[in-house]
Amino acid sequence: MKKKLLGALLGVTLAAGLIAGCSAPAKENSNGAQSPSAKARTLSEIKDSGTIKIGVFSDKNPFGYVDANGKIQGYDVYYGKRLAKDLLGSEDKVEFVYVEAASRVEYLKSAKVDVILANFTVTDERKDQVDFALPYMKVALGVVSPDDKLIKDAAELNGKTLIVVKGTTAETYFSQNHPEIKLLKFDEYQEAYDALADGRGDAFSTDNTEVLAWAIQNKGFTVGIESIGNTDTIAAAVQKGNTELLDWINEDIKTLGKEQFFHKNFEETLKPVYGDEIDPENLVVEGGQV
Structure with a gap:
C-alpha cells in the first residue's frame, strides 16, 4: 500500500514538474536580458x-x-x-x-x-x-496637433492629453521626461491617428518623419514641434x-x-x-x- 502511495505521489510530482517546465518563463542571461524563447534561423x-x-x-x-x-x-x-x-x-x-x-x-x-x-x-x-x-x-520625435489648437512646445501639453503608441520611443521619452503630461496609449498607429482626428487627444507624438508625412496628407493638422528629444x-x-x-x-x-x-x-x-x-x-x- 505504501509503495502504491509513494508511486502515486512521485507520479503527481513528476507531472507537476513537467507542467511547470512547459510554462516556465524564459531564463535571464548574465546581462539580465531574457534568453530567446525560440532559436532564430541561421x-x-x-x-x-x-x-x-x-x-x-x-x-x-x-x-x-x-x-x-x-x-x-x-x-x-x-x-x-x-x-x-x-x-x-x-x-x-x-x-x-x-x-x-x-x-x-x-x-x-x-x-x-x-x-x-x-x-x-x-x-x-x-x-x-x-x-x-x-x-x-x-x-527624432515630433508632435502633431490641430491647427486651431496648435502645440508648439512641450510645456503647452501640461494638463492636456498626448496620444502615443505603446512600445515606441515617444512613450518612453514622455513617460520619463514629462510625467505631468497625460498619455493616451494605443497598440496601433491607425488607432492613434483616428483618436487624434476624433479629438480624443490634444496631440500625437511619434517619429517626426511620420507626423510630418501625416500632416501633409491631412488638412487641419500641423507638426508644431518638429524635433524633441535626441536624434536617434x-x-x-x-x-x-x-x-x-x-x-x-x-x-x-x-x-x-x-x-x-x-x-x-x-x-x-x-x-x-x-x-x-x-x-x-x-x-x-x-x-x-x-
Whole structure:
C-alpha cells in the first residue's frame, strides 16, 4: 500500500514538474536580458528555405503600410525587398510579417521573423533585447496637433492629453521626461491617428518623419514641434546572438552605401509624400555611417 502511495505521489510530482517546465518563463542571461524563447534561423537555414521573414509595419505610412490595392509599400519595405534580392537572388523571396510597435522584440525572440525592419529606433534598452545592424536612417520625435489648437512646445501639453503608441520611443521619452503630461496609449498607429482626428487627444507624438508625412496628407493638422528629444538612428534588428545574419546585413549595408541605395529609396518612397518638406540628408544614412 505504501509503495502504491509513494508511486502515486512521485507520479503527481513528476507531472507537476513537467507542467511547470512547459510554462516556465524564459531564463535571464548574465546581462539580465531574457534568453530567446525560440532559436532564430541561421543564415544558411534561411538560404536553404528560399525565403526570409521580415517584420514590418502595415499602418505606418510612408515607411510600412498597405496601400489601396492591398499591397505592402514603404521605405522599410523597399529595403526589405532589396535585402531579399541580395541574399536570395530575388526580391520576391521575402515574406513580410505585420508587427505592432510593442511586439517587435517578441517577434524576434520567438523567431517568428528573421529580421525586423519596422522603423526600429536604436536604444540602449532595446540593445539588451536584440542585436541591431548598422543604421540606415536618422530620426527624432515630433508632435502633431490641430491647427486651431496648435502645440508648439512641450510645456503647452501640461494638463492636456498626448496620444502615443505603446512600445515606441515617444512613450518612453514622455513617460520619463514629462510625467505631468497625460498619455493616451494605443497598440496601433491607425488607432492613434483616428483618436487624434476624433479629438480624443490634444496631440500625437511619434517619429517626426511620420507626423510630418501625416500632416501633409491631412488638412487641419500641423507638426508644431518638429524635433524633441535626441536624434536617434533606425536600424534592422535580429535575434540576440544571431551573429552570422547580423554580419551579413552589415556588410550588405556597406555595399548598398556605395551605390547610394537609400537615397534612391528616399526618392521612390518618401519624396512623393514629403516633396521638399524634408531634406534627404537630414534623414538618410548610407553605408551605416551617421
